[in-house]
Amino acid sequence: MSNTFEAIKERESNLLCHTYGRYPLAVSRAKGNKLYDLDGNEYLDFLAGIAVCSLGHSRDDLADVMAEQARKLVHVSNLFYQEPQLDLAEKLLSTCAAGKVFFCNSGAEANEGAIKLARRYMHLVRGEERHEIITLEKSFHGRTLSTLTATGQTGPIKDGFNPLPEGFVTVPFGNVNALRGAINAHTAAIMIEMVQGEGGVRPLPTDYVNDIVALCKENDILLIVDEVQTGLCRTGRVWAHQHYNIVPDIFTSAKALANGLPMGAVLCSDETAKGFAPGSHATTFGGGAVVSAVAAKVLDIMLEQKLADRALDLGEFARRAVVELMEKHPGRIVGSRGLGLLFGIELAGNGQDIWKGLLARKVVCNLTQGTILRLVPPLTIGEDDITAFMDALDDVLGSLEG
Numbered sequence: 001m002s003n004t005f006e007a008i009k010e011r012e013s014n015l016l017c018h019t020y021g022r023y024p025l026a027v028s029r030a031k032g033n034k035l036y037d038l039d040g041n042e043y044l045d046f047l048a049g050i051a052v053c054s055l056g057h058s059r060d061d062l063a064d065v066m067a068e069q070a071r072k073l074v075h076v077s078n079l080f081y082q083e084p085q086l087d088l089a090e091k092l093l094s095t096c097a098a099g100k101v102f103f104c105n106s107g108a109e110a111n112e113g114a115i116k117l118a119r120r121y122m123h124l125v126r127g128e129e130r131h132e133i134i135t136l137e138k139s140f141h142g143r144t145l146s147t148l149t150a151t152g153q154t155g156p157i158k159d160g161f162n163p164l165p166e167g168f169v170t171v172p173f174g175n176v177n178a179l180r181g182a183i184n185a186h187t188a189a190i191m192i193e194m195v196q197g198e199g200g201v202r203p204l205p206t207d208y209v210n211d212i213v214a215l216c217k218e219n220d221i222l223l224i225v226d227e228v229q230t231g232l233c234r235t236g237r238v239w240a241h242q243h244y245n246i247v248p249d250i251f252t253s254a255k256a257l258a259n260g261l262p263m264g265a266v267l268c269s270d271e272t273a274k275g276f277a278p279g280s281h282a283t284t285f286g287g288g289a290v291v292s293a294v295a296a297k298v299l300d301i302m303l304e305q306k307l308a309d310r311a312l313d314l315g316e317f318a319r320r321a322v323v324e325l326m327e328k329h330p331g332r333i334v335g336s337r338g339l340g341l342l343f344g345i346e347l348a349g350n351g352q353d354i355w356k357g358l359l360a361r362k363v364v365c366n367l368t369q370g371t372i373l374r375l376v377p378p379l380t381i382g383e384d385d386i387t388a389f390m391d392a393l394d395d396v397l398g399s400l401e402g
Protein backbone atom coordinates (compact mmCIF):
# COMPACT_ATOMS: atom_id res chain seq x y z
CA MET A 1 0.00 0.00 0.00
CA SER A 2 1.52 3.31 -1.01
CA ASN A 3 2.01 6.29 1.29
CA THR A 4 -0.34 8.18 -0.96
CA PHE A 5 -3.10 5.72 -0.05
CA GLU A 6 -2.56 6.35 3.66
CA ALA A 7 -2.59 10.09 2.99
CA ILE A 8 -5.89 9.82 1.11
CA LYS A 9 -7.39 7.77 3.93
CA GLU A 10 -6.34 10.36 6.49
CA ARG A 11 -7.62 13.20 4.31
CA GLU A 12 -10.98 11.54 3.87
CA SER A 13 -11.39 10.89 7.58
CA ASN A 14 -10.98 14.63 8.18
CA LEU A 15 -13.41 15.63 5.45
CA LEU A 16 -16.27 13.17 5.02
CA CYS A 17 -18.94 11.85 7.34
CA HIS A 18 -17.87 8.39 8.45
CA THR A 19 -20.67 6.42 6.81
CA TYR A 20 -18.66 3.93 4.75
CA GLY A 21 -16.53 0.98 5.77
CA ARG A 22 -14.33 1.29 2.71
CA TYR A 23 -12.23 -1.35 1.00
CA PRO A 24 -8.48 -0.72 1.43
CA LEU A 25 -8.12 0.46 -2.14
CA ALA A 26 -8.13 3.90 -3.77
CA VAL A 27 -9.18 3.64 -7.40
CA SER A 28 -7.62 6.19 -9.70
CA ARG A 29 -9.14 4.93 -12.97
CA ALA A 30 -11.10 2.06 -14.45
CA LYS A 31 -11.52 0.60 -17.92
CA GLY A 32 -13.64 -2.34 -19.06
CA ASN A 33 -13.60 -4.85 -16.22
CA LYS A 34 -10.36 -3.56 -14.68
CA LEU A 35 -9.72 -1.12 -11.84
CA TYR A 36 -6.38 0.60 -11.31
CA ASP A 37 -5.01 1.79 -7.98
CA LEU A 38 -2.78 4.80 -7.36
CA ASP A 39 0.34 2.84 -8.28
CA GLY A 40 -1.19 1.58 -11.52
CA ASN A 41 -1.81 -1.96 -10.21
CA GLU A 42 -4.61 -3.71 -12.10
CA TYR A 43 -7.57 -5.37 -10.36
CA LEU A 44 -10.13 -7.72 -11.89
CA ASP A 45 -13.51 -6.15 -11.16
CA PHE A 46 -16.32 -8.52 -10.20
CA LEU A 47 -18.28 -5.77 -8.45
CA ALA A 48 -18.87 -3.20 -11.23
CA GLY A 49 -19.62 -0.40 -8.78
CA ILE A 50 -22.14 -2.74 -7.05
CA ALA A 51 -23.99 -3.98 -10.13
CA VAL A 52 -23.91 -0.57 -11.79
CA CYS A 53 -21.35 -0.56 -14.60
CA SER A 54 -22.89 -3.49 -16.45
CA LEU A 55 -21.26 -2.43 -19.73
CA GLY A 56 -17.85 -2.02 -18.10
CA HIS A 57 -16.02 1.12 -17.06
CA SER A 58 -15.17 4.31 -18.92
CA ARG A 59 -16.55 3.43 -22.35
CA ASP A 60 -15.77 5.73 -25.25
CA ASP A 61 -19.20 5.24 -26.86
CA LEU A 62 -21.00 6.34 -23.68
CA ALA A 63 -18.51 9.18 -23.12
CA ASP A 64 -19.29 10.40 -26.65
CA VAL A 65 -23.05 10.36 -26.00
CA MET A 66 -22.49 12.13 -22.69
CA ALA A 67 -20.28 14.84 -24.24
CA GLU A 68 -22.53 15.38 -27.24
CA GLN A 69 -25.63 15.76 -25.09
CA ALA A 70 -23.77 17.94 -22.58
CA ARG A 71 -22.95 20.39 -25.37
CA LYS A 72 -26.61 20.55 -26.43
CA LEU A 73 -28.63 20.48 -23.21
CA VAL A 74 -27.74 19.37 -19.68
CA HIS A 75 -30.57 20.55 -17.45
CA VAL A 76 -33.73 22.60 -17.71
CA SER A 77 -35.87 20.89 -15.02
CA ASN A 78 -39.05 18.91 -15.39
CA LEU A 79 -41.05 22.07 -16.03
CA PHE A 80 -40.19 21.56 -19.70
CA TYR A 81 -40.73 18.83 -22.29
CA GLN A 82 -37.48 17.04 -23.19
CA GLU A 83 -37.10 14.50 -25.96
CA PRO A 84 -34.14 12.48 -24.59
CA GLN A 85 -36.40 11.52 -21.66
CA LEU A 86 -39.09 10.32 -24.06
CA ASP A 87 -36.67 8.37 -26.24
CA LEU A 88 -35.50 6.54 -23.14
CA ALA A 89 -39.05 5.98 -21.88
CA GLU A 90 -40.04 4.41 -25.21
CA LYS A 91 -37.07 2.07 -25.16
CA LEU A 92 -37.55 1.07 -21.52
CA LEU A 93 -41.27 0.46 -21.89
CA SER A 94 -40.64 -1.69 -24.97
CA THR A 95 -38.74 -4.15 -22.73
CA CYS A 96 -41.63 -4.90 -20.37
CA ALA A 97 -45.38 -4.83 -19.84
CA ALA A 98 -45.40 -1.52 -17.97
CA GLY A 99 -47.24 1.41 -19.55
CA LYS A 100 -45.70 4.44 -17.83
CA VAL A 101 -42.43 5.50 -16.24
CA PHE A 102 -41.31 8.14 -13.74
CA PHE A 103 -37.60 9.05 -13.75
CA CYS A 104 -35.59 9.87 -10.64
CA ASN A 105 -32.01 9.63 -9.41
CA SER A 106 -31.34 6.54 -7.32
CA GLY A 107 -32.68 3.19 -6.18
CA ALA A 108 -33.98 4.47 -2.87
CA GLU A 109 -35.72 7.34 -4.62
CA ALA A 110 -37.30 4.94 -7.11
CA ASN A 111 -38.60 2.74 -4.28
CA GLU A 112 -39.80 5.79 -2.36
CA GLY A 113 -41.71 6.78 -5.51
CA ALA A 114 -43.15 3.27 -5.84
CA ILE A 115 -44.38 3.34 -2.24
CA LYS A 116 -45.91 6.78 -2.70
CA LEU A 117 -47.57 5.67 -5.94
CA ALA A 118 -49.08 2.56 -4.32
CA ARG A 119 -50.51 4.58 -1.45
CA ARG A 120 -51.84 7.35 -3.64
CA TYR A 121 -53.36 4.94 -6.13
CA MET A 122 -55.30 3.29 -3.32
CA HIS A 123 -56.40 6.65 -1.95
CA LEU A 124 -57.14 8.53 -5.13
CA VAL A 125 -58.28 5.88 -7.59
CA ARG A 126 -59.73 3.22 -5.32
CA GLY A 127 -60.93 5.56 -2.59
CA GLU A 128 -59.54 3.15 0.03
CA GLU A 129 -57.34 3.98 3.02
CA ARG A 130 -54.80 1.31 2.23
CA HIS A 131 -51.30 2.45 3.07
CA GLU A 132 -49.40 -0.53 4.48
CA ILE A 133 -46.53 -2.06 2.54
CA ILE A 134 -45.48 -5.63 3.34
CA THR A 135 -41.83 -6.56 2.74
CA LEU A 136 -39.66 -9.63 3.33
CA GLU A 137 -36.97 -10.30 5.90
CA LYS A 138 -33.42 -9.69 4.64
CA SER A 139 -34.74 -7.45 1.88
CA PHE A 140 -32.93 -4.23 1.03
CA HIS A 141 -34.84 -1.31 -0.44
CA GLY A 142 -32.71 1.76 0.35
CA ARG A 143 -31.69 4.26 2.99
CA THR A 144 -34.33 7.01 2.92
CA LEU A 145 -36.58 6.82 5.97
CA SER A 146 -39.38 4.96 4.18
CA THR A 147 -37.20 2.59 2.17
CA LEU A 148 -35.11 1.94 5.27
CA THR A 149 -38.26 1.04 7.17
CA ALA A 150 -39.30 -1.20 4.28
CA THR A 151 -35.89 -2.91 4.42
CA GLY A 152 -36.21 -6.22 6.28
CA GLN A 153 -32.95 -5.95 8.22
CA THR A 154 -31.95 -4.83 11.71
CA GLY A 155 -28.78 -3.47 13.26
CA PRO A 156 -26.71 -0.35 12.48
CA ILE A 157 -28.70 0.18 9.30
CA LYS A 158 -31.74 1.11 11.42
CA ASP A 159 -30.36 1.95 14.88
CA GLY A 160 -30.88 5.49 16.11
CA PHE A 161 -33.21 6.67 13.39
CA ASN A 162 -36.47 6.39 15.32
CA PRO A 163 -39.24 7.21 14.91
CA LEU A 164 -39.37 5.36 11.61
CA PRO A 165 -42.43 5.98 9.43
CA GLU A 166 -45.56 3.96 10.03
CA GLY A 167 -47.18 1.64 7.56
CA PHE A 168 -44.55 -1.05 6.97
CA VAL A 169 -44.69 -4.71 7.99
CA THR A 170 -41.90 -7.23 7.44
CA VAL A 171 -42.61 -10.97 7.30
CA PRO A 172 -40.26 -14.00 7.30
CA PHE A 173 -38.87 -14.97 3.90
CA GLY A 174 -40.55 -17.93 2.23
CA ASN A 175 -43.48 -18.18 4.65
CA VAL A 176 -46.75 -17.76 2.72
CA ASN A 177 -48.90 -18.09 5.84
CA ALA A 178 -47.05 -15.24 7.52
CA LEU A 179 -47.64 -13.15 4.42
CA ARG A 180 -51.33 -14.06 4.31
CA GLY A 181 -51.65 -13.23 8.03
CA ALA A 182 -50.04 -9.81 7.52
CA ILE A 183 -52.57 -8.69 4.90
CA ASN A 184 -55.38 -6.59 6.30
CA ALA A 185 -57.85 -3.88 5.29
CA HIS A 186 -55.02 -1.30 5.27
CA THR A 187 -52.60 -3.22 3.05
CA ALA A 188 -51.66 -1.40 -0.16
CA ALA A 189 -48.92 -3.62 -1.58
CA ILE A 190 -46.43 -6.42 -1.18
CA MET A 191 -42.92 -5.37 -2.15
CA ILE A 192 -40.26 -7.93 -3.13
CA GLU A 193 -36.90 -8.35 -4.85
CA MET A 194 -36.86 -11.33 -7.23
CA VAL A 195 -33.34 -12.05 -6.00
CA GLN A 196 -32.41 -10.53 -2.66
CA GLY A 197 -29.04 -8.99 -3.48
CA GLU A 198 -27.81 -7.43 -0.23
CA GLY A 199 -29.69 -10.16 1.64
CA GLY A 200 -27.28 -12.81 0.35
CA VAL A 201 -28.09 -13.34 -3.35
CA ARG A 202 -31.27 -15.29 -2.60
CA PRO A 203 -33.62 -15.88 -5.54
CA LEU A 204 -37.27 -16.18 -4.55
CA PRO A 205 -38.52 -19.74 -5.23
CA THR A 206 -41.02 -19.87 -8.12
CA ASP A 207 -43.82 -21.40 -6.01
CA TYR A 208 -43.40 -18.68 -3.42
CA VAL A 209 -43.63 -15.98 -6.08
CA ASN A 210 -46.75 -17.60 -7.55
CA ASP A 211 -48.30 -17.62 -4.06
CA ILE A 212 -47.41 -13.94 -3.58
CA VAL A 213 -49.02 -13.03 -6.91
CA ALA A 214 -52.12 -15.06 -6.00
CA LEU A 215 -52.36 -13.31 -2.61
CA CYS A 216 -52.14 -9.91 -4.32
CA LYS A 217 -54.94 -10.87 -6.73
CA GLU A 218 -57.18 -12.40 -4.02
CA ASN A 219 -56.84 -9.33 -1.83
CA ASP A 220 -56.84 -6.78 -4.64
CA ILE A 221 -53.55 -5.25 -3.54
CA LEU A 222 -50.54 -4.20 -5.59
CA LEU A 223 -47.32 -6.06 -6.29
CA ILE A 224 -44.19 -3.91 -6.27
CA VAL A 225 -40.96 -5.48 -7.50
CA ASP A 226 -37.67 -3.82 -6.59
CA GLU A 227 -35.44 -4.43 -9.63
CA VAL A 228 -32.83 -1.88 -8.59
CA GLN A 229 -30.13 -4.54 -8.46
CA THR A 230 -31.66 -7.30 -10.60
CA GLY A 231 -32.70 -5.08 -13.48
CA LEU A 232 -31.37 -4.60 -16.97
CA CYS A 233 -30.14 -7.98 -18.18
CA ARG A 234 -28.07 -8.93 -15.13
CA THR A 235 -30.11 -11.99 -14.20
CA GLY A 236 -30.46 -13.38 -17.73
CA ARG A 237 -33.65 -11.53 -18.68
CA VAL A 238 -34.01 -7.78 -19.12
CA TRP A 239 -36.02 -7.79 -15.88
CA ALA A 240 -35.76 -10.55 -13.28
CA HIS A 241 -39.54 -10.75 -12.87
CA GLN A 242 -39.68 -12.01 -16.48
CA HIS A 243 -38.05 -15.26 -15.31
CA TYR A 244 -41.22 -15.82 -13.30
CA ASN A 245 -43.70 -14.78 -16.01
CA ILE A 246 -45.33 -12.24 -13.76
CA VAL A 247 -46.40 -8.65 -14.37
CA PRO A 248 -45.89 -6.40 -11.34
CA ASP A 249 -48.15 -3.37 -10.93
CA ILE A 250 -45.05 -1.30 -10.19
CA PHE A 251 -41.36 -2.08 -10.48
CA THR A 252 -38.26 0.00 -9.92
CA SER A 253 -34.89 0.26 -11.59
CA ALA A 254 -31.70 2.21 -10.92
CA LYS A 255 -28.13 0.94 -10.63
CA ALA A 256 -27.32 -0.20 -14.19
CA LEU A 257 -29.65 2.22 -15.96
CA ALA A 258 -27.03 4.78 -16.98
CA ASN A 259 -23.89 2.65 -16.40
CA GLY A 260 -22.65 4.82 -13.53
CA LEU A 261 -24.48 8.11 -13.90
CA PRO A 262 -27.11 8.44 -11.18
CA MET A 263 -30.53 7.48 -12.44
CA GLY A 264 -33.63 5.67 -11.16
CA ALA A 265 -37.00 4.79 -12.63
CA VAL A 266 -40.43 3.74 -11.41
CA LEU A 267 -42.24 1.68 -14.05
CA CYS A 268 -45.93 0.90 -13.65
CA SER A 269 -49.11 -0.18 -15.37
CA ASP A 270 -51.29 2.49 -16.97
CA GLU A 271 -53.89 1.74 -14.31
CA THR A 272 -51.51 2.24 -11.37
CA ALA A 273 -50.08 5.38 -12.98
CA LYS A 274 -53.47 7.04 -12.42
CA GLY A 275 -52.34 7.46 -8.80
CA PHE A 276 -50.00 10.28 -9.81
CA ALA A 277 -51.26 13.62 -11.10
CA PRO A 278 -49.40 16.90 -11.70
CA GLY A 279 -48.10 18.18 -8.38
CA SER A 280 -48.25 14.80 -6.62
CA HIS A 281 -44.65 13.71 -7.15
CA ALA A 282 -41.57 15.33 -8.67
CA THR A 283 -37.80 15.66 -8.70
CA THR A 284 -35.59 18.44 -10.01
CA PHE A 285 -32.95 16.26 -11.67
CA GLY A 286 -34.89 13.11 -12.62
CA GLY A 287 -34.69 12.17 -16.29
CA GLY A 288 -32.26 14.95 -17.16
CA ALA A 289 -31.10 15.09 -20.75
CA VAL A 290 -27.57 13.74 -20.21
CA VAL A 291 -28.45 10.72 -18.07
CA SER A 292 -31.43 9.96 -20.31
CA ALA A 293 -29.31 10.01 -23.47
CA VAL A 294 -26.70 7.78 -21.84
CA ALA A 295 -29.31 5.36 -20.48
CA ALA A 296 -30.93 5.06 -23.92
CA LYS A 297 -27.54 4.16 -25.40
CA VAL A 298 -26.92 1.67 -22.55
CA LEU A 299 -30.18 -0.09 -23.30
CA ASP A 300 -29.44 -0.16 -27.05
CA ILE A 301 -26.08 -1.80 -26.43
CA MET A 302 -27.51 -4.29 -23.93
CA LEU A 303 -30.23 -5.39 -26.33
CA GLU A 304 -28.04 -5.38 -29.48
CA GLN A 305 -25.36 -7.45 -27.77
CA LYS A 306 -27.94 -9.76 -26.15
CA LEU A 307 -26.30 -9.26 -22.78
CA ALA A 308 -29.16 -10.95 -20.92
CA ASP A 309 -28.43 -14.23 -22.73
CA ARG A 310 -24.76 -13.75 -22.10
CA ALA A 311 -25.39 -13.20 -18.38
CA LEU A 312 -27.38 -16.42 -18.24
CA ASP A 313 -24.66 -18.45 -20.00
CA LEU A 314 -21.88 -16.96 -17.90
CA GLY A 315 -23.84 -17.58 -14.71
CA GLU A 316 -24.10 -21.24 -15.69
CA PHE A 317 -20.36 -21.32 -16.50
CA ALA A 318 -19.63 -19.86 -13.05
CA ARG A 319 -21.95 -22.39 -11.39
CA ARG A 320 -20.03 -25.29 -12.97
CA ALA A 321 -16.72 -23.74 -11.94
CA VAL A 322 -17.92 -23.54 -8.33
CA VAL A 323 -18.87 -27.25 -8.41
CA GLU A 324 -15.27 -28.03 -9.39
CA LEU A 325 -13.93 -25.86 -6.58
CA MET A 326 -16.24 -27.60 -4.10
CA GLU A 327 -14.75 -30.95 -5.11
CA LYS A 328 -11.23 -29.60 -4.78
CA HIS A 329 -11.82 -27.91 -1.42
CA PRO A 330 -14.38 -30.01 0.45
CA GLY A 331 -16.10 -28.30 3.35
CA ARG A 332 -15.16 -24.78 2.28
CA ILE A 333 -18.01 -23.88 -0.07
CA VAL A 334 -21.66 -24.72 0.56
CA GLY A 335 -22.80 -23.97 -2.99
CA SER A 336 -23.69 -21.21 -5.41
CA ARG A 337 -26.95 -19.38 -6.01
CA GLY A 338 -28.43 -16.46 -7.86
CA LEU A 339 -29.61 -15.79 -11.39
CA GLY A 340 -27.28 -15.05 -14.29
CA LEU A 341 -24.52 -12.69 -13.24
CA LEU A 342 -26.10 -11.83 -9.92
CA PHE A 343 -24.11 -14.73 -8.58
CA GLY A 344 -23.46 -15.76 -4.97
CA ILE A 345 -20.92 -18.24 -3.65
CA GLU A 346 -22.01 -19.45 -0.23
CA LEU A 347 -19.00 -20.09 1.98
CA ALA A 348 -19.02 -22.58 4.85
CA GLY A 349 -18.12 -19.92 7.43
CA ASN A 350 -17.27 -16.25 7.76
CA GLY A 351 -15.71 -15.21 4.47
CA GLN A 352 -13.69 -12.18 5.55
CA ASP A 353 -10.31 -13.92 5.12
CA ILE A 354 -11.32 -15.31 1.75
CA TRP A 355 -12.53 -11.91 0.56
CA LYS A 356 -9.26 -10.35 1.79
CA GLY A 357 -7.27 -13.09 0.06
CA LEU A 358 -9.02 -12.31 -3.21
CA LEU A 359 -8.28 -8.62 -2.86
CA ALA A 360 -4.63 -9.41 -2.12
CA ARG A 361 -4.65 -11.33 -5.43
CA LYS A 362 -6.11 -8.23 -7.10
CA VAL A 363 -9.61 -9.57 -7.52
CA VAL A 364 -12.52 -7.41 -6.36
CA CYS A 365 -15.90 -8.74 -5.31
CA ASN A 366 -18.23 -8.17 -2.38
CA LEU A 367 -18.92 -10.13 0.79
CA THR A 368 -22.53 -9.93 1.90
CA GLN A 369 -24.20 -11.31 5.04
CA GLY A 370 -20.73 -12.44 6.17
CA THR A 371 -20.70 -15.70 4.22
CA ILE A 372 -21.72 -14.92 0.64
CA LEU A 373 -19.25 -13.78 -2.01
CA ARG A 374 -21.40 -11.66 -4.27
CA LEU A 375 -20.24 -11.51 -7.88
CA VAL A 376 -21.85 -8.77 -9.98
CA PRO A 377 -19.28 -8.18 -12.73
CA PRO A 378 -19.82 -6.21 -15.93
CA LEU A 379 -22.00 -8.28 -18.26
CA THR A 380 -19.36 -7.84 -20.95
CA ILE A 381 -16.81 -10.15 -19.28
CA GLY A 382 -15.81 -13.47 -20.84
CA GLU A 383 -15.41 -17.03 -19.58
CA ASP A 384 -11.68 -16.34 -19.21
CA ASP A 385 -12.46 -13.67 -16.60
CA ILE A 386 -14.61 -16.10 -14.61
CA THR A 387 -11.83 -18.68 -14.83
CA ALA A 388 -9.37 -16.04 -13.56
CA PHE A 389 -11.71 -15.31 -10.63
CA MET A 390 -12.11 -18.99 -9.78
CA ASP A 391 -8.33 -19.58 -10.07
CA ALA A 392 -7.77 -16.79 -7.56
CA LEU A 393 -10.41 -18.27 -5.24
CA ASP A 394 -8.81 -21.71 -5.64
CA ASP A 395 -5.48 -20.20 -4.64
CA VAL A 396 -6.95 -18.41 -1.62
CA LEU A 397 -8.70 -21.57 -0.42
CA GLY A 398 -5.49 -23.57 -0.93
CA SER A 399 -3.47 -21.05 1.06
CA LEU A 400 -5.98 -21.15 3.94
CA GLU A 401 -5.82 -24.95 3.98
CA GLY A 402 -2.04 -25.07 3.65
Ligand SMILES: Cc1ncc(COP(=O)(O)O)c(C=O)c1O
Pocket residue numbers: 106107108109111140141142143193197198226227228229230254255
Ligand atom coordinates in the same frame (compact mmCIF):
# COMPACT_ATOMS: atom_id res chain seq x y z
C1 LIG B 1 -32.55 -4.05 -4.25
C2 LIG B 1 -32.08 -2.65 -3.94
N1 LIG B 1 -33.00 -1.69 -3.75
C3 LIG B 1 -32.62 -0.44 -3.47
C4 LIG B 1 -31.30 -0.08 -3.35
C5 LIG B 1 -30.92 1.32 -3.03
O1 LIG B 1 -30.37 1.93 -4.14
P1 LIG B 1 -29.54 3.31 -4.00
O2 LIG B 1 -28.31 2.97 -3.24
O3 LIG B 1 -29.28 3.74 -5.42
O4 LIG B 1 -30.41 4.27 -3.28
C6 LIG B 1 -30.31 -1.06 -3.54
C7 LIG B 1 -28.89 -0.71 -3.37
O5 LIG B 1 -28.04 -1.55 -3.19
C8 LIG B 1 -30.72 -2.38 -3.84
O6 LIG B 1 -29.82 -3.36 -4.01
